[in-house]
Amino acid sequence: MSLQASQDRVAISAVVITAGRSRHLAATLASLAWCDEVLVLASHEVDAIRQLPAAATCRIESHPFDGYGSQKRRAVSLARHDWVLSLDDDEWLDDAAVAAIGRCRLTSGPASYALKRRTFVGEQEIRHGPWGREEVVRLFDRRRCEFADLAVHEAVRSPSPPARLAGSILHHSFDTCGEVLSRSIRYASPKAGIIVEKQEAAHSWMLPLRAAAAFLKSYLFQLGFRDGAAGFAIALARVIDSTLPRMLVIRGDASAAARNADAPGTRPVNDSAHLQAGRSLEP
Numbered sequence: 001m002s003l004q005a006s007q008d009r010v011a012i013s014a015v016v017i018t019a020g021r022s023r024h025l026a027a028t029l030a031s032l033a034w035c036d037e038v039l040v041l042a043s044h045e046v047d048a049i050r051q052l053p054a055a056a057t058c059r060i061e062s063h064p065f066d067g068y069g070s071q072k073r074r075a076v077s078l079a080r081h082d083w084v085l086s087l088d089d090d091e092w093l094d095d096a097a098v099a100a101i102g103r104c105r106l107t108s109g110p111a112s113y114a115l116k117r118r119t120f121v122g123e124q125e126i127r128h129g130p131w132g133r134e135e136v137v138r139l140f141d142r143r144r145c146e147f148a149d150l151a152v153h154e155a156v157r158s159p160s161p162p163a164r165l166a167g168s169i170l171h172h173s174f175d176t177c178g179e180v181l182s183r184s185i186r187y188a189s190p191k192a193g194i195i196v197e198k199q200e201a202a203h204s205w206m207l208p209l210r211a212a213a214a215f216l217k218s219y220l221f222q223l224g225f226r227d228g229a230a231g232f233a234i235a236l237a238r239v240i241d242s243t244l245p246r247m248l249v250i251r252g253d254a255s256a257a258a259r260n261a262d263a264p265g266t267r268p269v270n271d272s273a274h275l276q277a278g279r280s281l282e283p
Contacts (some may be wrong), residue, residue, distance in 0.1 A: 013079035020045025031092035069154035097167025129224030177233035191245035
């Protein structure tokens with residue numbers, strides 16, 4: 001089936017940002033081979049990316065990493081086509097998602113589309129907790145939508161709610177529960193920078209309350225306990241996400257934090273809680 005014909009000849013550019021030759025980049029690019037263009041914006045290891053068989057037909061550009069939102073906005077601006085499909089370098093589409101996109105009538109539909117994201121820790125799929133029902137906006141018309149220019153949680157801003165597509169994005173970024181926790185610690189500094197930029201209040205007396213609320217919501221109310229040890233690790237990560245950035249702000253340790261995120265390719269971006277950018281950081 002010709003995907004392009006089924007969409008009334010509306011072309012799609014796929015964009016991927018990466019730090020380099022990540023272990024899943026080949027799978028990401030292979031799942032996008034049907035697109036009219038695949039653009040890879042790399043901050044490191046450009047030559048290594050070009051050596052990947054799946055990159056043979058890709059357009060590869062380079063730019064120093066300066067924050068997830070900024071990097072993704074740049075990738076979108078470099079794309080040749082107005083309809084953009086954005087994936088991280090540890091994600092790929094399943095067959096049902098490719099087929100669903102092929103059925104979209106992009107000439108007359110909404111400005112953006114969301115897909116379910118299935119996250120794995122090692123070989124275990126996380127089916128509960130805050131990741132159990134993730135939906136992320138990844139297909140959109142750049143004339144009407146854009147990525148928020150945030151250091152992390154760089155969600156797509158759309159003028160209207162996204163339509164839901166069948167199929168899933170498979171998200172393989174964590175090999176161990178330890179990586180779940182280390183990502184939250186690593187992201188605390190740029191999140192603190194966002195809190196400072198937004199001038200959000202941060203109080204020491206609120207930290208224990210935030211910690212308790214974050215853990216109970218993830219582990220108990222969202223049934224994270226049903227994912228076993230991984231569910232417990234994710235609940236602990238939510239505690240870190242909700243308290244450590246604010247602790248840095250309270251102590252005055254966030255002055256240089258606004259754009260200190262690690263380069264992509266080493267971690268996932270959990271952006272489903274921020275489909276409409278500008279919301280306060282979770283929880």
